[in-house]
Amino acid sequence: MPHSWRTEAQWLLAILLPAALLGYLKNLLWPTLTAVLLLALLWQLWQMHRLQRLLLQDTPTPPAPPGGLWESLFRTTQRLQQRSLRHRQQLQALLSRIQDSTDALQEGILMLDSHGNLEWWNLAASRQLGLKRPADTGQPLTNLVREPQFSAYLKQADFREPLIMAAPHASKRQLQISITAFGRHERLLVIQDVTRLRQLEQMRKDFVANVSHELRTPLTVLSGYIETLQDLSAELPPRWQRILQQMSEQSGRMDVLIKDLLMLSRLETTRQEPPQWLDLNALLEQILRDARALAASKHQQVELQADAPLQILGYPGELRSAFSNLAFNACKYTPDGGHIVLSWQVLDNGCGVFAVQDNGMGIEAQHIPRLTERFYRADPSRSKATGGTGLGLAIVKHVLLRHDATLEITSTPGTGSCFRCVFPASRWQTGKQLTGPDQQGYQP
Structure with missing residues (x-):
């Protein structure tokens, strides 16, 4: 028997034996024992009440009764409460530090529960979205940020691409919102002010567009004089003919480069x-x-695999530029006698795919993610030899973005490459007749 129980039994015997002796002498044995037991029960109930109060209060103030089981229970409970209080204070201090550190961030941070209600946010998020503490706690975020594109973005399940939108209370400010799902359908939002970056990007676009436009006139004049001198090349010394030929080739490359830059600028800026x-x-x-016609000089075989009548919803000039870029690149970078296939196929999910497959030299894996960057070349010397500007795939990427499509590239060095333009099901259909007042066929 534990010591506390033995002490409690000894205490009970110590009060029962004198009471029994006194009752026996007074000839009131049972009434005396009953009264003593009732008093003992009342004392036990009082200690239970004190223990309950101790468990319910925040600080362990009541003194423990001397000796016995109750003293052990009280002291154990007090130690546990003191330990719990220390842990709560440590956790509160840690939470305060975390909150202070997140309030110091320039990025806005919000936590939403599984129903899209606000659980917590920092000061930057309050400034960016106009939230108020603590009045907005527990409110649906879509009720506080009434932007259709934000509501649509919040409801979707794919958050791989961030959302860029105007700030609700300052339309000149641009916010980039990234969402990470965690827990049980809870979401963490990170908001960055990208106004400065967007302004710099717009300045870059304007600069490229203006410079490209301004270069066209002097380049046209130079090309015209070079063509005139070439017409008179028979009257010039032989070494001048080679100089004029090089000048003509380089001015032609510059003309192609300027046209590509102007097209990229138009794709980025026009509505x-x-x-x-x-x-x-x-x-x-x-x-x-x-x-x-381009592949004839290299004795390449080019074929098309698209039998069913097809229609696509888009812009004829842009689609022709994108598809031509892919087809012509395959011809340029495939060795003599190579085989190139242009095809259209339908995936199981209903998406339509225009693909260009070649059996050329292929592309190293480390170059593929950067192929659509402006002026990026997997092999600069090879691109110069073929007259490439490094802008073709950038144009393809922007055209596909304007058609809700994506570009997928697979390649194996020494085997060949495949460029796939994946269009959503809403962008294409089969049928022989083009109907509707705003629907027309492509006229080459």
């Missing part, structure tokens, strides 16, 4: 007009003829 339903078969047939 989209309503798209049209185009005859995709006619567009692909025209690109096939142009690709075969």
Whole structure:
């Protein structure tokens, strides 16, 4: 028997034996024992009440009764309460430090529960979204930020790409919102003010557009004089003919470069007009003829695999530029006698895919993620030899973005490459007739 129980039994015997002796002498044995037991029960109930009060209060103030089981229970409970209080104080201090550190961040941070209600946010998020503490705690975030694009972004399940939108209370400020899902459908939002970056990006676009536009006039004048001198090359010394030939080639490269820069600028800055339903078969047939004409000098075989009549919703000039870039690149970078396939196929999810497959030299894996960057070349010497500007795939990327499509690139060095333009199901359809007042076929 534990010591506390033995002490409690000894205490009970110590009060019962004198009471029994006194009752026996007074001939009141049972009434005396009953009274003593009732008093002992009342004392036990009082100690239980004190223990309950001790468990319910925050600080262990009541003194422990001397000796016995109750003293052990009281002292154990007090030690546990003191330990719990120390842990709570440490956790509170840690939470205060975390809150102070997040309040010092320039980025806004919000935590949403599984229902999209606000649980916690820092000071930067309050400034960026106009939130108020603690009045907005527990409120649905979509009720406080009434932006349709934000509500649509919050409801979707794919948060791989951040959302860029105007600040709710300052339309000139641009915010980038990234969402990370965690726990049980809870979400963590990180908000960055990208106004300065957007302004710099716009300045860069304007600079490229203005410089490209301003270079066209002097380049046109120079090209004109070079062509005039070439017409008179028979009257010039032989060494001048080689100089004029090099000048003509370089001015032609500059002209192509400026045209590509101007097209990129137009894709980035111009607003989209309503798209049209185009005859995709006619567009692909025209690109096939142009690709075969380019491949003839290298004895390459170019074929098209798209039998069913197809229609695509988009912009004819832009799609022709994107598809031509891919087809012509395959011709340029595939060795003599190579095989190139242009194809259209439908995936199981309904997406339509225009693909260009070649059996050329291929591309190293480390270059593939950067191929769509401006002026990036996997092999600079090879691009110069073929007259490339390093802007073709950047143009393809921007055209596909304007058509809700993506570019997928796979390649194996020494085997070949495949460039796939993946269009959503809403962007294409089958059928022989193009119907509707705003739908027309492609005219090459």
